[in-house]
Structure formats: C-alpha cells, structure tokens
Amino acid sequence: MLYPNNDFLKYTLENPENCDHNVGVFNHFDVIKDAPGVLRFEPNLTAKPVEDAKPISLVLSTGIHGNETGPMELVNDVVKDILNTKLRLAVRLLVIVGNPYAALKGTRFCDVNLNRLFLGAYEKYSGLEVARAIELERCVTQFFEKAPQEHVRLHYDLHTAIRGSKYKKFAVHPFVSKRHYDPSQFSFLTACGIDALLLSHQPTTTFSYYSYAMHGAHAFTVELGKVQPFGCNDLSELKHIDAGLRALIEKACLVQSDEKPMKVFKIIDALIKDSENYRLNIDAEAENFTLFDKGTVLAQSEKGMYQIEQAGDAIVFPNTNIPLGQRAGLVVREVKNKDLFCEPRVGA
Ligand SMILES: [Zn+2]
CATH class of the missing domain: 2.40.50.630 (OB fold (Dihydrolipoamide Acetyltransferase, E2P))
Incomplete structure (x- = not known):
C-alpha cells in the first residue's frame, strides 16, 4: 500500500516535504509519487479500452490555496476509490495537492499567492510558494510531455472562493486569443453543476493558464462554493462535479448536459x-x-x-x-x- 488507508491527502499533510518516489503497480495501472502532494496514474496500455473512449491526459489540482479544503477532500475520495480499485481508470491522471504547508496552517498561502506565480512570474517574488510553483510547473510539464500526441489534454484546477457568490459555482476560461471556444467543455461544466463561466480578457499567471498556454490543454480555474475548514465541507453540494469527474476518469468521456446552459460573462x-x-x-x-x-x-x-x-x-x-x-x-x-x-x- 502506498499510503496508510490509501489516504493520499492525510499522508501529504503529515509529510509535506517528503517524497520517496515509490511506484505502486496495480493490475491495470501504475501509480507514481512524482513530488510531495503529486501523484501520477499511468493506465496499462494493454488494458482493454472503454468503448468510444478518447485518449485523455487529465490534471486535477486542488489546494493551490491552502484553506480551500472542499476540493482536496473531493479528489482524495476519488484517489482512494482508484487505489481501492473501486473506480476504474481509463485516463492518464495527475492529482495535485497544491500547497500543503498553507493547508496545515489553514491559510490561503504562507508567503505569496501561489496562483499568481506561474509562467515564470515566480521570478518577481520570494518565499515558500516560489519553489512550489517551479515544482508544480515541472510536474505538469513532464506529465503532458509524456502524453502521446493524440491525447486530449485537460486541467481542472479546483478552488473555493473567499466570499459568497450569486452563482455558487463558477469557472474561469483562459484567454483564447486566436483559438476557439469548445462547446463540449461548456456542456461538461454545465453537467458538473457549474452555474457561470468567466471568459478571460488577457493572459494571466495562474496554474490553469499555464497548462493552457504551455501545453494546449483545455484548462479551467473552477470555484466550488465557499471556503470551509477540513471536515466541515458538505460534499453532497459537489455531487454533480464529483459524478462528472468520476465519469471522465472511468469512461474517458466528458458528460454533456442538455439542461439550460450556464451563464457566460466576459471579463472587461x-x-x-x-x-x-x-x-x-x-x-x-x-x-x-x-x-x-x-x-x-x-x-x-x-x-x-x-x-x-x-x-x-x-x-x-x-x-x-x-x-x-x-x-x-x-x-x-x-x-x-x-x-x-x-x-x-x-x-x-
Ligand atoms: Zn483559490
């Protein structure tokens, strides 16, 4: 067993700087500890593919802000179910607990807001988060560079907001410049219970924008309700995104919604x-x-x-x-x- 009780989150918070780089070999996949709080799943290519499945490389990051605990708990349950072989794995998957030191302190960050430091912005700052931004960029780059050319690259960076919101769950779409919007991503986010989408008006230095700009990933910052301490989240409020992510992992397909589309806003x-x-x-x-x-x-x-x-x-x-x-x-x-x-x- 890689972690006691397959509890990746608990282990990460107890060992925020240790990584033994151990590899777990399962029937249908390998699991590799790439860095503290970073776990990579590589499905066995000889396993029978799911019908109609697209080849997908998926990054799920959580806790880039240390006090945003709901998504960390949600994704940890998904990891547990994969390691317990209750959830089948049909995609390449990188799972990240972004800022374990801040999570231990129950704060948004220790020295500087980690979600402003990507795409080299860390050069203008100092502090604990600078080294972490460099490490996370390296892990994501290695993950996407190992993906075969035909893989669809996805990155959902899961957060919760500091304050209440008229739209409880919303996502930020990267600045697209000359690229097109992808209706299947809009429909997937709607199916995941996202109420509103913000279209960025310029490049940023966020984690999701890094994956979009450097690796051509469909990449979103996703806000899933309000900050709560560990153990105080009502995960039933996240049941739609939980189901959407599990279907994505298990069937390599983006669930589509035929319900009323979410509200879309442009950032002006x-x-x-x-x-x-x-x-x-x-x-x-x-x-x-x-x-x-x-x-x-x-x-x-x-x-x-x-x-x-x-x-x-x-x-x-x-x-x-x-x-x-x-x-x-x-x-x-x-x-x-x-x-x-x-x-x-x-x-x-
Ligand atoms: Zn956040």
Whole structure:
C-alpha cells in the first residue's frame, strides 16, 4: 500500500516535504509519487479500452490555496476509490495537492499567492510558494510531455472562493486569443453543476493558464462554493462535479448536459491596486457577481477612479488585502452563449 488507508491527502499533510518516489503497480495501472502532494496514474496500455473512449491526459489540482479544503477532500475520495480499485481508470491522471504547508496552517498561502506565480512570474517574488510553483510547473510539464500526441489534454484546477457568490459555482476560461471556444467543455461544466463561466480578457499567471498556454490543454480555474475548514465541507453540494469527474476518469468521456446552459460573462477589466489608499466602494460582505448601475464609482484611490460603464456590469473576486500592483477584482459583463461559438474572439 502506498499510503496508510490509501489516504493520499492525510499522508501529504503529515509529510509535506517528503517524497520517496515509490511506484505502486496495480493490475491495470501504475501509480507514481512524482513530488510531495503529486501523484501520477499511468493506465496499462494493454488494458482493454472503454468503448468510444478518447485518449485523455487529465490534471486535477486542488489546494493551490491552502484553506480551500472542499476540493482536496473531493479528489482524495476519488484517489482512494482508484487505489481501492473501486473506480476504474481509463485516463492518464495527475492529482495535485497544491500547497500543503498553507493547508496545515489553514491559510490561503504562507508567503505569496501561489496562483499568481506561474509562467515564470515566480521570478518577481520570494518565499515558500516560489519553489512550489517551479515544482508544480515541472510536474505538469513532464506529465503532458509524456502524453502521446493524440491525447486530449485537460486541467481542472479546483478552488473555493473567499466570499459568497450569486452563482455558487463558477469557472474561469483562459484567454483564447486566436483559438476557439469548445462547446463540449461548456456542456461538461454545465453537467458538473457549474452555474457561470468567466471568459478571460488577457493572459494571466495562474496554474490553469499555464497548462493552457504551455501545453494546449483545455484548462479551467473552477470555484466550488465557499471556503470551509477540513471536515466541515458538505460534499453532497459537489455531487454533480464529483459524478462528472468520476465519469471522465472511468469512461474517458466528458458528460454533456442538455439542461439550460450556464451563464457566460466576459471579463472587461481587471481592477489593479495602484495605491495604498485604494478602495472598493462595496460592502465588506458583497457577493461575487454583485451588479452595479451605470456610473457607479466602483473603485478609487489618489491615482484615479473606476466607474461602471454599463448597467448590469458586476464584480468578481473583490479583494483589496493584497500587495500593490496586484488584482483587486474583475469587472464582468454577461454575454449570450449562442454568440460564442461563431466568433472566436468574443471575450477577447
Ligand atoms: Zn483559490
């Protein structure tokens, strides 16, 4: 047994810096400990393929912010079921517990927000998360580079939000530039119970954007409700994404939803903290996707102000407790789903 009780999460939190690089050999797959909190599953290529299955290399990352425990518990249960051979494995799979030190402290991060450090952004920072960003980039790169050319590359980076949200579960789509949106990903996210999707307007230095930009993966940051301590999550609220991910792992297919599609928003501006007296004119408890009237002064500082351009524009991820120059929030505007798949640059 690789871990006592096949409990990958418990072992990772008890051994945040140790990795023996052991390999577990099972009937239909091998499991490799690539780094602390990083576990790679390689299905046996001689195993009989599932009918209609696409070859898939899937990254499931959790706990990039240490206090976002729900997704860590959800994915740990999936890992347990694979190791107990209750869940069949039909995809290559890399599972990541992103920031075990912060998880042990029950904080979002130790020194610096890990989800701002990818694509070389770590060079501008110092602290414990810098080494982890480099290590996670290396693990993901090795994983995708080992994938045969024809593999569909997927990365779902699972988070929970600091504050409440009008849409309880939502995902962030990477900036697509000249690439197209993929309707099967939209439908999969809908089937996973995701209520809203944000279309990025520029490249970022997040973990999911790293997989998109460097490895051509369909990659999403997925927000699954609100931060809770370990043991306090109601995982039944995540039953749709649990089912969607299990079907993906077991059958190598993206479950599609024929229900009403999720809301889609394009990001129109990033609010940047430009001064120590920068402030947002919203309630401390304002939910994500709170709407504003045209002309509302949303943010101000000695350097200037930000006014809402159009009625119905909304804010997501407001947070001014950040270093100067970092993002204090995103301003978003709803777009119609039907307009997205004919014009690749909508939301760009
Ligand atoms: Zn997060």
